[in-house]
Amino acid sequence: MLACIDLSLAFGGVRAVAGVSLGVGRGELIGLIGPNGAGKTTLLRLLAGTLRPDSGTVWYDARDVTRLPLHRRARLGRVLTHQVVRPFGKMTLAENVMVAAGSRTTRYPWRALLSVDGRRARARALELLERLGIADAADKLAIEVPLGYLKRLQVARALALEPQLLMLDEPLAGLNFTEAARLADEIAALNADGITIVLVEHNLGEVTRIARRLAVLENGTLLADGPPRDVMARSDVREAYLGTGQRGSVGRA
Amino acid sequence: MDYYLSVATFAALNVILAVGLNLISGFCGQVSLGHAAFYGLGAYAAALCAIAGLPFGLSLLAGGLAAGACGAVVAFAAVRVREDFLAIVTMGVGFLFLGAVRKQSWLGAEMGIANIPSPLDRWGYAALATGAALGLVLLSLHVRRSWMGRAFDAVAQDEDAARSIGIDVAGYKITAFLLGTAAAGLAGGIYAHLTQLIVPDAFNFIESISILAMVAIGGLGSTLGVVAGAVLLTLMPELFRVVNEYKLLAYGGLLLFVMRVSPGGLAGLVRRLTGRELP
Secondary structure, three states: OEEEEEEEEEEOOEEEEEEEEEEEOOOOEEEEEOOOOOOHHHHHHHHHOOOOOOEEEEEEOOEEOOOOOHHHHHHHOOEEEEOOOOOOOOOEHHHHHHHHHOOOOOOOHHHHHHOOOOHHHHHHHHHHHHHOOOHHHOOOEHHHOOHHHHHHHHHHHHHOOOOOEEEEEOOOOOOOHHHHHHHHHHHHHHHHOOOEEEEEOOOHHHHHHHOOEEEEEEOOEEEEEEOHHHHHHOHHHHHHHHOOOOOOOOOOO | OHHHHHHHHHHHHHHHHHHHHHHHHHHOOOOOOOHHHHHHHHHHHHHHHHHOOOOHHHHHHHHHHHHHHHHHHHHHHHHHOOHHHHHHHHHHHHHHHHHHHHHOHHHOHHHOEOOOOOOOOHHHHHHHHHHHHHHHHHHHHHHHHOHHHHHHHHHHHOHHHHHHOOOOHHHHHHHHHHHHHHHHHHHHHHHHHHHOOEOHHHHOHHHHHHHHHHHHHHOOOOHHHHHHHHHHHHHHHHHOHHHHHOHHHHHHHHHHHHHHHOOOHHHHHHHHHHOOOOO
């Protein structure tokens, strides 16, 4: 469904992603992990289209989308990304999800001018907020709610686009233990509903719990790729995370 | 009577200019410091067409189209640059317009264009300008309620997030500039026929800033607030002779005062007093 071939991008002299090839099949839930600076987020952004690679190609459903603008990708295959929390601050949570739910209506400015009715989009927005457990704050402004709500709002807004493929960049970061477990469960449930998910996450406990496959990046290259248990058992992976002869925190490597 | 009609006509023209700029800056979040250039473009285009013998309606249309087309071209700059840089680019467009017009002998250079045909009487212009202003206000209120308004809002708040939910940011910016500058061009056409004489300096940087002051004092993003701001700033120099002498000082002072007391302008004041959003 999603694939990249020999993808590379350098920032100045630093090779953030160096020749990564990776394929993601329909219905998979793949976790992208690796120590800080390994190139996970860069790879995700390259896959999503917020960054353009120096070389290599990105394929979506057997179509080369490397040069396609971001909004066209979001429409085409509902490929989309989630970076750090970026809600529309001066909109309510419901409105945040609504604008995404109305993405068909806003496709052409002139058509958008002729459409006023937002009831269906609002109903859909409330349904999604309910699903993510944040419907109680539907009419609060996004700048007024805590981070845990915004993290879930991001997922709700992404779902409003009816994605086939969801790319999540650290959706659990900054959440407490209970919140993280709950959102991870919801991500697993979305995957069970048929949405393919690529997940960049530092919370190794949750990611190994819900992912069926892990890809480990180190220094911009793919170090390991396979079922979570096998990957985590590999000595080179442990070394990449912990460093040789050093003790480190695995949870927030 | 003539005096009041003329004040009403200019108030209506300023409403068109300010509501048009509000579409670009208030709704879509794109700073523009060169709005008067499009006012001037419309005036010159309409004047040339009228002198060439085109009927009144067509010359007005030409004014709107010429300004709108140039606005769409400038919007391509807005697609590339943001905020401060866009402010500088649009300011440059204003100076470019002035600089170009002043040097063109076929446009009358510094002396401008005189003897522009004027087919209506004072009542006619007042009715035309008021009607056009009303039409634009209704369109603006509709845009706010429509999906176009929601998309503008998303673009204004966070372009990247807007893209990630499939909104064609470039397309919406161009649309906003097209609508706002075409409105300014229409106002320019009416102005040219009304005064029968246009000179480059009527469309200078200070005029751009005056329009921006109307929008800011009325409340960026609120159509009715901006209407109030435009009417207020038109009447102020007329009501107080002394203000007329120091028009810029008065505008600047009022702008500072409003920004200090109510950063949301008149619309922000209404929101605070009544708890309701002014559309």
